[in-house]
Each structure stands twice: as structure tokens, then as C-alpha cells.
Amino acid sequence: MTATTTTDSKGLTQFKEPFTFDSLLRILNKVPFSTPFLGLLPVLAVYYHKHKNPSLALPTSATDALPLVRSLLFTQYKWTGYIWIFILVRTINRAINRYVRNHTEWRRDPIDYTKDIVVITGGSQGIGKEIVQLLSHKKRAHIAVLDMAPPAYIKAPAGAPEILYFKTDVSNREQVAEVGAKIRAAFGGKKVGVLINCAGVASGNAILDVDLDSAARLWRINTLSNWITAKEFAPDMIARNHGHVVTVSSAGAYATLPSMSEYATSKAAALAFHECLAIEFRTRYNAPRVRTTLVAPTKVRTALGDGMEDHADPFFTPVLEPVQVAEKVVWTLDSGLSQHLMLPGFANLLPWIRALPDWFRRLLAILDNSDNTVTEKSMSRAMKNGYGSNWEGADKELYDRRKKLMEAAKGAK
Incomplete structure (x- = not known):
């Protein structure tokens, strides 16, 4: 289980990475543990519940949706609630880390390679x-x-x-x-x-x-x-x-x-x-x-x-x-x-x-x-x-x- 390295026509090193723990982390970070899933996970939970209960009327306003989502995430499908909390804590932690590590600045300052x-x-x-x-x-x-x-x-x-x-x-x-x-x-x-x-x-x-x-x-x-x-x-x-x-x-x-x-x-x-x-x-x-x-x-x-x-x-x-x-x-x-x-x-x-x-x-x-x-x-x-x-x-x-x-x-x- 080692990386395969080759050299392209320009002489640059190319490598093919085998499946490792890092590969798994990248998949998890891009899909189930990504920040967009904070919003997507409750929606999926609602539609999954609707699939199991066809007669259920979907909420038409945020006021009606919040009690249902809270019930689904933290009562009926607790595992989704645990995942949602994990993503939330992870997102907040990464945001604060970035804020502090970059001296309370959100703005990126990339290198200008021409200068x-x-x-x-x-x-x-x-x-x-x-x-x-x-x-x-x-x-x-x-x-x-x-x-x-x-x-x-x-x-x-x-x-x-x-x-x-x-x-x-x-x-x-x-x-x-x-x-x-x-x-x-x-x-x-x-x-x-x-x-x-x-x-x-x-x-x-x-x-x-x-x-x-x-x-x-x-x-x-x-x-x-x-x-x-x-x-x-x-x-x-x-x-x-x-x-x-x-x-x-x-x-x-x-x-x-x-x-x-x-x-x-x-x-x-x-x-x-x-x-x-x-x-x-x-x-x-x-x-x-x-x-x-x-x-x-x-x-x-x-x-x-x-x-x-x-x-x-x-x-x-x-x-x-x-x-x-x-x-x-x-x-x-x-x-x-x-x-x-x-x-x-x-x-x-x-x-x-x-x-x-x-x-x-x-x-x-x-x-x-x-x-x-x-x-x-x-x-x-x-x-x-x-x-x-x-x-x-x-x-x-x-x-x-x-x-x-x-x-x-x-x-x-």
C-alpha cells in the first residue's frame, strides 16, 4: 500500500495515492461532515420521515418546521442529531481556529507570485x-x-x-x-x-x-x-x-x-x-x-x-x-x-x-x-x-x- 510516483513529460513528479486514512478523511470532509450538511441533514431527515409516513403533511413555514426537525434529530432519529451536533461543533471550532490563527482577520492574503x-x-x-x-x-x-x-x-x-x-x-x-x-x-x-x-x-x-x-x-x-x-x-x-x-x-x-x-x-x-x-x-x-x-x-x-x-x-x-x-x-x-x-x-x-x-x-x-x-x-x-x-x-x-x-x-x- 504505497504511493506510485512517475515523471511527466515536463519532468514534474506525479503520484497516485493508495486508499489510506487520509483518503477516507477527505471523503468524509467533503460529504457527510461538511458545513453544508448543517442545513441538508435536517431536510434529509424530514424527507426520510415522510417516506416512512406517506400521510405526513410537510410543514409550510419555519415555525412549523422547527418543532418537527427538533423531534426528528433529537428524539426519533438520534443518530442524525449526533452527527448534526458533531458538524456544528466542528464548524465552530474550525472558524474560531482560523480567526485566532490569522490574528482576528477573516480576509485571505494570498501570495502574488508576480511581485x-x-x-x-x-x-x-x-x-x-x-x-x-x-x-x-x-x-x-x-x-x-x-x-x-x-x-x-x-x-x-x-x-x-x-x-x-x-x-x-x-x-x-x-x-x-x-x-x-x-x-x-x-x-x-x-x-x-x-x-x-x-x-x-x-x-x-x-x-x-x-x-x-x-x-x-x-x-x-x-x-x-x-x-x-x-x-x-x-x-x-x-x-x-x-x-x-x-x-x-x-x-x-x-x-x-x-x-x-x-x-x-x-x-x-x-x-x-x-x-x-x-x-x-x-x-x-x-x-x-x-x-x-x-x-x-x-x-x-x-x-x-x-x-x-x-x-x-x-x-x-x-x-x-x-x-x-x-x-x-x-x-x-x-x-x-x-x-x-x-x-x-x-x-x-x-x-x-x-x-x-x-x-x-x-x-x-x-x-x-x-x-x-x-x-x-x-x-x-x-x-x-x-x-x-x-x-x-x-x-x-x-x-x-x-x-x-x-x-x-x-x-x-
Whole structure:
């Protein structure tokens, strides 16, 4: 039960999703649990009752209809009443959530791709690569990619702005500042309207085996770079009270795993950064229309994702394809609203699970076999498949050191 991916004539990734829990949720959200059913469900109940009682005279006014509907929903066909209440509560909750998350503004503020520059870190490969391709080919966006890895995305289509690539260490503020000036100049003085912090690395080590130099590097890229890029590009958005900052965190920010302490803590910090940035746009910078979105996926089929074993249940927690996450990010930018994206849909339970008793959380971990999600075997597979092989300088030294330690541990066994 895995997604099938292909490449079309333009080189864009296409995928066919199998039937999963997310597929079921989409069907339920569009039909029985959608807001229009608040009005449609009572009508269906009345006509169903009329079908069972042909002699029943249908009400001709709202005054006559309300007692009948109340009786049908909450006395005769209680299950319809429960569904109606569920839809009502869900609709109110989503409306309030949208109102608060977007700083008490109902109005959408979508990105204008003809005017707003899109800056994306980690855009050369994986999720970032797919975002770049979609924005370039579908939206004709002005895109600047900041990454140390060489670009693997396809070129911009005819008529679209060239995708600018800058070999940049996003944890180096001098490099980011220098690149920021080059980006604005290259696009004729346009302002940055979108910042997507997608750069990320991982290293699966038990806590006592963590190489502190490697951990510091991981934190600089996964966490500190969010501050560096925000300080460089967010002022463009604040000045216009318009823009969108997307922070790619991880489901690991909510559910920690053995041998993932470096990665999980860095992504939990990225989550906290996102929440602070969102409220500060309103309370400190008077820019409530600058949108902020958090993306927290579970395992994604990337070079980094190779370091994890597949989930135990592909129906509820399938391995995500990079293009699936990318499409959600592009949809978010088009929505003009701040979002909190837990992917797949079942992952939305993770924040709630954190509030459960420890014994129950431990039981879930045993049932899911999550203790064995990251192992020496899975990390060896990731490195064998090329993860980290394009690192340079001091990063290359850390990569080689890690590889030797893994080989030594394997030999000792």
C-alpha cells in the first residue's frame, strides 16, 4: 500500500495515492461532515420521515418546521442529531481556529507570485525540490534557492523567471545577508514575500554516542538558521504587512524516538520558533497579515527519510512522498491563511497523545514498534544510499567520522 510516483513529460513528479486514512478523511470532509450538511441533514431527515409516513403533511413555514426537525434529530432519529451536533461543533471550532490563527482577520492574503520573491532553504533536493518545481511550473514564481547541495530540480519553464540557486550555508548569517542582497538585486528590487525554511539534517545516535560537534552543526541548520533567515527576509514582509513564513518541522517535535535526540529536540525548537514568530508578527511588529505555517510530517521518502524504518501501519501512517508535502505547502500559500499541517492526517493526534498518561503512551509505542524506527541498520542504509555524501569541509569530516564509527560498531558485532 504505497504511493506510485512517475515523471511527466515536463519532468514534474506525479503520484497516485493508495486508499489510506487520509483518503477516507477527505471523503468524509467533503460529504457527510461538511458545513453544508448543517442545513441538508435536517431536510434529509424530514424527507426520510415522510417516506416512512406517506400521510405526513410537510410543514409550510419555519415555525412549523422547527418543532418537527427538533423531534426528528433529537428524539426519533438520534443518530442524525449526533452527527448534526458533531458538524456544528466542528464548524465552530474550525472558524474560531482560523480567526485566532490569522490574528482576528477573516480576509485571505494570498501570495502574488508576480511581485513576491519566494526564498526557500534546502530547495535543491527532497521536499524543497518538489516545492521549487511546483512553484516554478504551476505559479511562474520568482524563486531563490539557498542550499549547499547541488540543485536537482528541473529548470524553470519557458516564460517563467529563472530559478536562482545560491550555494549557501544557511547557518552562516554573513552568507545569508550577502545572498539576500543578491536576490533582491537579481529580481529588480522586488521584495521577499515568502520564506520557506526547509533545510534540515539528521543523525541517528543514542544520547551517549552523540558527537557534540555533529549535534551543534545539526542545531545550527535545523534551528538557528530559522532566526538567521527570518532576520534577513522577514523585514520585507513586515514593512508591507504581507507575506508568508513556512517552517518545516517534523512529527518528531511531538513524538520522540530512541536515537533521535538531536533531530527531535531541534525540530521541537523549530516548532517553538514558529509559534513565537507568529505571535510576534502581531504583538511586536504590527504585521498581523504576515502568515505563518508549520509543516510537521512523519516519514517522507527522501535521503534523510531513509534513516527511518517504514511505519507499522501504512493505512494510518503511510510513508509520504516529497511531492505530497510540497503540494500542501503550495496550497497553503494559495490559501492566504496561516496553517498548522500535520501530515498524514492521523498525525494530528500526536499533540493530544502527549497529554495522555505515560503508561498509555508507552503502550502505543510498543504497539507501533517505534523503538525500532531509527537503528544502526536504517542509518547505514541512508548513508549507503548517499545521504551526506555531498557535504563539504568540516561537515565532510563529521560525515566521515560518523561513517567510521558505524563501521566499527558493525565490526564489533
